[in-house]
Structures are given as structure tokens and as C-alpha cells.
Amino acid sequence: MKKTLVTLLALVFVLGIAGTAMAAPANPFVDVPAKHWAYGAVAKLAKAGVVDGYGDGTFRGDRTMTRYEMAQVVAKAMAKSEKADAETKALIDKLAVEFAAELNNLGVRVAKLEKNASNIKLSGDVRLRYIHQDKGTANPAFAQRFRLNAQADINDTTSFYARWVVLNHNAMGTYGQTYTIPDYTTQTSTLTTTATNVLTDANVTVKSFLPNISAKAGRYSLNIGETLGYAGTTGGFDGVEFSWKEGKAAVQLGYADPGATFAYANSDFGSNPAYNPYNNIMYTQLGYKFDDKVKMSAWYMKNQDQGDAAKKLMKVWGVGATWNLNKDWTFVADYWKNSAETVKTIAGKSPVGNVYRLQYGQMKPAVPGSWQAHVEYTKMEAGSNDSAFTGFYTVVTNVKSWDVQYAYTMAKNVTMEAIYQFNMKNAATGNDYYAGNGSNRTRIQFNFMF
Numbered sequence: 001m002k003k004t005l006v007t008l009l010a011l012v013f014v015l016g017i018a019g020t021a022m023a024a025p026a027n028p029f030v031d032v033p034a035k036h037w038a039y040g041a042v043a044k045l046a047k048a049g050v051v052d053g054y055g056d057g058t059f060r061g062d063r064t065m066t067r068y069e070m071a072q073v074v075a076k077a078m079a080k081s082e083k084a085d086a087e088t089k090a091l092i093d094k095l096a097v098e099f100a101a102e103l104n105n106l107g108v109r110v111a112k113l114e115k116n117a118s119n120i121k122l123s124g125d126v127r128l129r130y131i132h133q134d135k136g137t138a139n140p141a142f143a144q145r146f147r148l149n150a151q152a153d154i155n156d157t158t159s160f161y162a163r164w165v166v167l168n169h170n171a172m173g174t175y176g177q178t179y180t181i182p183d184y185t186t187q188t189s190t191l192t193t194t195a196t197n198v199l200t201d202a203n204v205t206v207k208s209f210l211p212n213i214s215a216k217a218g219r220y221s222l223n224i225g226e227t228l229g230y231a232g233t234t235g236g237f238d239g240v241e242f243s244w245k246e247g248k249a250a251v252q253l254g255y256a257d258p259g260a261t262f263a264y265a266n267s268d269f270g271s272n273p274a275y276n277p278y279n280n281i282m283y284t285q286l287g288y289k290f291d292d293k294v295k296m297s298a299w300y301m302k303n304q305d306q307g308d309a310a311k312k313l314m315k316v317w318g319v320g321a322t323w324n325l326n327k328d329w330t331f332v333a334d335y336w337k338n339s340a341e342t343v344k345t346i347a348g349k350s351p352v353g354n355v356y357r358l359q360y361g362q363m364k365p366a367v368p369g370s371w372q373a374h375v376e377y378t379k380m381e382a383g384s385n386d387s388a389f390t391g392f393y394t395v396v397t398n399v400k401s402w403d404v405q406y407a408y409t410m411a412k413n414v415t416m417e418a419i420y421q422f423n424m425k426n427a428a429t430g431n432d433y434y435a436g437n438g439s440n441r442t443r444i445q446f447n448f449m450f
Helices: 002-014 039-047 067-079 086-098 100-105 341-347
Strands: 121-133 141-153 158-171 178-182 190-194 197-210 213-220 237-246 249-257 281-289 294-303 315-324 329-338 352-361 371-380 399-411 414-426 441-449
Touching: 067 086, 067 100, 086 100
Parallel strands: none
Antiparallel strands: 121 141, 121 441, 141 158, 158 197, 178 190, 197 213, 213 237, 237 249, 249 281, 281 294, 294 315, 315 329, 329 352, 352 371, 371 399, 399 414, 414 441
16 A cells, blocks of 8 residues: 555645645545544545545555556646646656656646647537528528637636637528628618628637726627527627626626627618618616526617717617526516617607516536427517617517427537417517518527537
8 A cells, every 4th residue: 555655645745735724534435544644645635636546435555556547646636737836847747748648548638748739719509590481482491600619818817709600591492692781871772792701709808807897898799688689699799898796786888889790770660761870889787686586687778879860779778587486487578668869750659679488497508308498478669679689589670479499408519499489460560570471480490519
């Protein structure tokens, strides 16, 4: 036992835990008596997660460690090396070189071999979508999306995040997509462009910009409300945002320019002068979590019209709530109103939007077999929101409708979602949403995350 224990006792000091105030577990291994001279060292190593012993609860210190077992201990030492001093790090580096082959077999990259490697972490997802509505010339339709995310820690308080999105929304049998947006120079004619790809996010976050306040600058996503029915963007906001969190309360405050990413400002009004891009937007959102069951949010957003009366398009306040009824059932709701002058003039009132959702279960991409289902009622009057802002899968502009959704994790990081939106009506007239083309819409999509 002495050879193994002497080696591990040395590691107690290598890892810097010998003097740590750490309560030793009562008899961590049945074959290491409490009175044994090495009991304290073994207990601390077990507590620190450096040694695990065997499945039968024994330590087996009377046998010589194999190189593979020693490599496992070295790997854990490497994971804790950030807290070690220069001399200890040098010792760990020597151990890493000695056991490099075994470490590589364990899937551990030796620090010496990756000293010039980038610290950027990549992730992403692919979505395949099928859409069908009652009738229509573009029916059915397929859509594909690819997103690549990159994140890097610049230092202990500063990080960088970027997201690149490629979209290809096609009608059956077509390739590519051409769509029309307003020409903001003349505000009357239109420009034609083809959707390809875009850098939706590229921002830097400083965690400790001020006490309890983090700052984010660049291009980022904006989520507003509990349902994201009003705003749940995939990037596109160029500006700066400050976030404060203390206890149960949180505050967001930002100033950003959505730019051409969101081209359809109050597009319910067609060629009306309100069909202009949003100018810079200021926004704030307050959140409060009462307990594990109830949380609420309130928000305010206003675009800067810069003296142009025709561009007073956004002056929105809203409230939302999430109520966990029990471990399975959740009720979520949002309500908002747009009292911007131009919108009120055109609509004849301050249009409102509201969403009410009852959900059962919770789908988790990392947990195969997990699922969720919900039923939802939506009513969003013309001018209350913009389709470019919303985070919804369903149609949400100038509409009132019901929808049911089901989501299921087919395998780890592979999910399926089915959405059926029905009884879709024009919020103002009550007629079928797709005039002459029905009032129901189906969407099925598969997501692959990596």
C-alpha cells in the first residue's frame, strides 16, 4: 500500500489541498482504516474528486497503480492546475508529458500540445422545416436553417460571442428565395434581394462593468416578455445593453438600431407611410422572481422618430407572467399595447397584443424521451407588433388564432416539433386570415444540435 499512498500523498500537495479546510468523509474506503497514517490524505483526495476507488467501495492501496490509473489522477490534477502556483504547475506539466500517451487515450489534450490552440468554443444547429397551409400557390414549402455559434473568453470578465445564420426558405420545387423590401431612400419604391446568410450576432460582454452590472455591445439578440410573442429575435440588434441583477430582481436597459435586419416596420399597413424602418430604439425590461412558482416582467420600448411624424411607430409597454402550477403544468401570458402616434392615427386606436399559453411537461434536448405540449391563444392587432421581432413559430401579425404544439426529444440533441395553428382570422375583420386560402397552418420541424 505504501507505494501507492506515498504517490497520492504527494499529489495532495501538488493539488494544493493539503491545507484546505475540508471535512473528511467518514471512512471513504472500507479498506483504509480511520487510524491509518494515510487516512487523511486519501479522504481529502476522495473529497476533491481526484480518486474514486473501485465500485465495491475499496481503495486497494496495496497494489501498484497502473500507468492508466496514474494518468487518470494526472488528468484531474491538470483540471485543477489553474489554482496552483508556478512550481506546482511545472510539476503537473512534467507529469502530463510523462503520461501523454495515456492522457490522449483518455481524451485529454496535453496543455503543452495545445498551447497555440484557439480558445474559441464552437456549437451550432441545423433545422429542417415543412410548412403547409390550407391552400395557396406556395404550398407546401420547405425551409432549412444552419446556425454556427462561436464563443471565446477574452479574460476573466470579458467574453465574445458570434452567430452566423444561413437560411434557405423554398417553395416546393424551387431553389433560392427572392423577396421585396421597402426602399428607405424614397420610401415608395422597393428593392429586391435574395436571402443567403448573415452574421446575426457579434458582441462583447463585460461582466463587471460596474458592481452587479454587465455591459454588452455590438450585434446581439433581444428577448422581451415571457412568451417572446412581442420580441424574441435571432440577433440583428446593433447597440449596447446594460444588465443588472440583485437577488430576485433583474433589469435590462438598452439602446440599439435594428437596421435593415428588421425591414417591415408595422407592415400590416402595406404601402402606408408607416411602412418605414424603425429608427434607433430604446428599451427597458424589469423582471422579478417571487419564488419557484411565479415570475413577472414589465417592459417599455420606443423608437426615436428624430422629428419625423411619419416614423412614430413604436411606443410599447407590456407585462408578462409565468406561473408554474405544479411540476408538470405551466401557464404563461403576455399583454402589450402600442400607443405610438402614427400607429394610432392609422389604426384608429392603440393596438394591443396578447398571448395565453398552457403547457404540460418540458422537452430537454439533452434528455431523450422528454417532451412537452401546449395549447395557446393569440390575438395581435395590426400595428401592435412586427413579424420580424417576434420569436413565435406561428403567424402573429394582425391575427387571432389558436394553436397546439408538441415537442419531443428523439435522441440526444435531436428534437422534433409539430405546430398546428387553426381558426386563423384577420384580427380586424374576422375573415379567414389567408383570404380565400383557408385559416389553418401546419408546421413540422426537426432540429439537430451540436
